[in-house]
Amino acid sequence: MLNECMPQKKALAEASALYFAYVRKKNIFLLASACLIIALTFISITLGYAQITVQEIYNAIFYPNPANILHTIILNVRLPRVLLAIISGAVLAAAGAVMQCILRNPLASPYTMGISQSAAFGAAFGIIVLNGGHLQGFSNSPIIVNNPYIVTTSAFLWSLISVIAILALAKLTRITPEAMILAGVAISAIFTAAITVLQYIADTIQLSSIVYWTFGDLGRANWAHLFLLLAVSVPVLLYFIWNRWHYNALDAGDETAKALGVNIESIRIFGLLTSSLVTSVVVSFVGVIGFIGLLGPHIVKKFIGIDNRHMLPGSLLLGALILLSSDTLARTMFSPMVLPVGVLTSFMGGPLFLYILAMRYKKR
Amino acid sequence: MILDVQGVKFGYRSANILDNICFQVARKEIVTILGPNGVGKTTLLKCINRILSPRGGTVMIDKEDTRNLSRNELAKRLGYIPQRVEVSKMKVYDALLLGRKPYISWDISKKDTLIVDEVISSLDLTNIALRDLDEISGGEMQKVQIARALVQEPKLLLMDEPTSMLDLKNQHAIMNLVLKEAMKRGISLVMTLHDINFALRYSQKFVMMREGRIMYAGNSNIVNIDTIEDIYGIKVDIIQHNGFKIVVPL
Numbered sequence: 079m080l081n082e083c084m085p086q087k088k089a090l091a092e093a094s095a096l097y098f099a100y101v102r103k104k105n106i107f108l109l110a111s112a113c114l115i116i117a118l119t120f121i122s123i124t125l126g127y128a129q130i131t132v133q134e135i136y137n138a139i140f141y142p143n144p145a146n147i148l149h150t151i152i153l154n155v156r157l158p159r160v161l162l163a164i165i166s167g168a169v170l171a172a173a174g175a176v177m178q179c180i181l182r183n184p185l186a187s188p189y190t191m192g193i194s195q196s197a198a199f200g201a202a203f204g205i206i207v208l209n210g211g212h213l214q215g216f217s218n219s220p221i222i223v224n225n226p227y228i229v230t231t232s233a234f235l236w237s238l239i240s241v242i243a244i245l246a247l248a249k250l251t252r253i254t255p256e257a258m259i260l261a262g263v264a265i266s267a268i269f270t271a272a273i274t275v276l277q278y279i280a281d282t283i284q285l286s287s288i289v290y291w292t293f294g295d296l297g298r299a300n301w302a303h304l305f306l307l308l309a310v311s312v313p314v315l316l317y318f319i320w321n322r323w324h325y326n327a328l329d330a331g332d333e334t335a336k337a338l339g340v341n342i343e344s345i346r347i348f349g350l351l352t353s354s355l356v357t358s359v360v361v362s363f364v365g366v367i368g369f370i371g372l373l374g375p376h377i378v379k380k381f382i383g384i385d386n387r388h389m390l391p392g393s394l395l396l397g398a399l400i401l402l403s404s405d406t407l408a409r410t411m412f413s414p415m416v417l418p419v420g421v422l423t424s425f426m427g428g429p430l431f432l433y434i435l436a437m438r439y440k441k442r
Numbered sequence: 443m444i445l446d447v448q449g450v451k452f453g454y455r456s457a458n459i460l461d462n463i464c465f466q467v468a469r470k471e472i473v474t475i476l477g478p479n480g481v482g483k484t485t486l487l488k489c490i491n492r493i494l495s496p497r498g499g500t501v502m503i504d505k506e507d508t509r510n511l512s513r514n515e516l517a518k519r520l521g522y523i524p525q526r527v528e529v530s531k532m533k534v535y536d537a538l539l540l541g542r543k544p545y546i547s548w549d550i551s552k553k554d555t556l557i558v559d560e561v562i563s564s565l566d567l568t569n570i571a572l573r574d575l576d577e578i579s580g581g582e583m584q585k586v587q588i589a590r591a592l593v594q595e596p597k598l599l600l601m602d603e604p605t606s607m608l609d610l611k612n613q614h615a616i617m618n619l620v621l622k623e624a625m626k627r628g629i630s631l632v633m634t635l636h637d638i639n640f641a642l643r644y645s646q647k648f649v650m651m652r653e654g655r656i657m658y659a660g661n662s663n664i665v666n667i668d669t670i671e672d673i674y675g676i677k678v679d680i681i682q683h684n685g686f687k688i689v690v691p692l
Contacts, residue, residue, distance in 0.1 A: 339518075
């Protein structure tokens with residue numbers, strides 16, 4: 079009797095057993111990515127013009143000594159910069175993952191849809207026209223935004239123009255994913271032109287900062303900005319993760335999602351609004367850093383699939399990892415010269431973009 | 443009554459697509475909606491599960507007005523399988539877990555995986571559980587759609603042309619499977635079908651529509667030479683073969 083029952087029971091348990099073995103592999107991937115970020119954080123802080131050891135980092139954090147110049151460098155320069163890279167990368171990649179899901183478009187991201195560029199214009203507008211910026215005379219960081227509220231608010235409000243354009247196109251037309259990206263090209267062309275107009279109004283120091291900004295710069299990291307960035311991005315990232323099942327349902331198509339109880343319109347609109355909010359805050363502090371929103375999610379999808387329960391946290395981690403490693407490279411490759419980090423991410427992201435396009439139009 | 447549709451109207455701008463639709467479905471009953479293309483069959487299904495909002499009339503599911511139910515609550519009572527489904531790189535098991543979406547507050551529970559496992563073994567899907575949706579065949583895909591709807595534990599299942607993408611063998615295999623599972627779980631079934639013979643073979647009740655209205659409703663006796671000519675505008679003969687009523691166009 080027992081022997082007859084056993085195979086039946088085994089067959090019943092089999093599917094979920096297989097599935098949970100598969101899920102375990104995804105969790106290992108996430109854990110490994112997190113460990114890599116922690117390791118890279120320490121490595122990145124030690125690298126640079128001033129030689130720093132891991133022991134010194136430990137001392138600086140737990141026994142800070144204001145008279146020690148190395149401690150000052152660690153606490154006020156390198157650590158904020160590393161954290162800014164981690165948070166910005168995580169936010170941009172998560173926003174990209176969410177946009178790809180809610181627009182059902184693998185090429186969507188804050189950068190390719192023109193949201194980053196419109197936010198950058200908004201931030202520049204906030205500094206130059208609304209006088210939200212205050213200059214300080216450091217030669218390597220010629221502008222310090224001392225009213226981040228004006229600048230980020232302006233960035234967010236201007237980014238809404240892109241969001242409205244995307245929503246209108248998605249709602250009113252039968253636009254294909256590729257045509258949507260063309261619309262993004264048009265939007266970013268408009269705002270890049272608008273930034274050029276601002277450059278004529280700007281004075282020399284403002285000008286140099288805007289130019290540097292268009293390729294992304296993590297060099298202006300400070301603790302006040304970090305806290306503001308965290309205050310905005312942590313709730314938004316939690317909101318994304320809270321909605322992971324909704325995003326999964328959207329992947330099964332609009333009608334199925336509705337039949338599964340998802341209010342697809344509000345998920346779409348709030349997803350786009352929150353994505354552009356976090357993008358705007360990141361852009362106001364670090365400028366336009368391209369392709370993180372494509373690189374993070376696509377690498378994760380290749381490794382652990384599209385289930386948002388793992389894909390979203392994975393994108394977050396990979397985005398952080400990519401921006402942190404890019405910035406570390408950009409800072410040390412031609413030391414003491416520092417490359418804008420966006421140059422590196424574009425060199426990686428551009429080819430990936432072409433690869434995704436080629437895969438979609440592969441001859442069968 | 444599991445489903446009670448009273449006076450449902452629907453239209454875009456001035457055109458009426460559905461007008462004064464009334465019909466009822468009892469527990470474990472199998473109802474097929476018949477009618478030519480563009481007569482509003484799919485629209486009617488979408489009005490029942492509020493993918494579209496009717497202009498007037500009421501839809502009651504198990505004595506509850508669907509207007510008073512949230513989308514989530516509705517999804518616990520009503521499964522829907524659209525005619526066209528999106529394929530993606532999602533795993534079959536993940537696609538089935540999605541059927542638990544209306545019940546999930548933060549994440550899946552032990553109960554959710556038990557239900558998914560039970561449906562997987564009933565529908566014999568174990569060997570494709572970890573395949574991607576875009577790798578499986580059309581017949582398997584339709585089985586996955588049905589499995590997801592069963593995982594939802596609905597009282598009523600709506601299916602829009604469930605067999606239109608399938609070959610002859612799969613059409614009958616899928617329909618037998620759906621009927622068996624629906625009867626086992628006490629689920630009522632409302633579907634649209636183009637193939638009248640197929641409908642006559644598997645369905646108990648029929649709703650025949652023309653230009654957004656129900657013209658005839660009842661058991662298989664209402665599907666006859668006169669009503670078919672009225673609805674489809676084609677002359678037919680009806681013969682009996684092995685106990686099945688078969689419609690043959692003249």
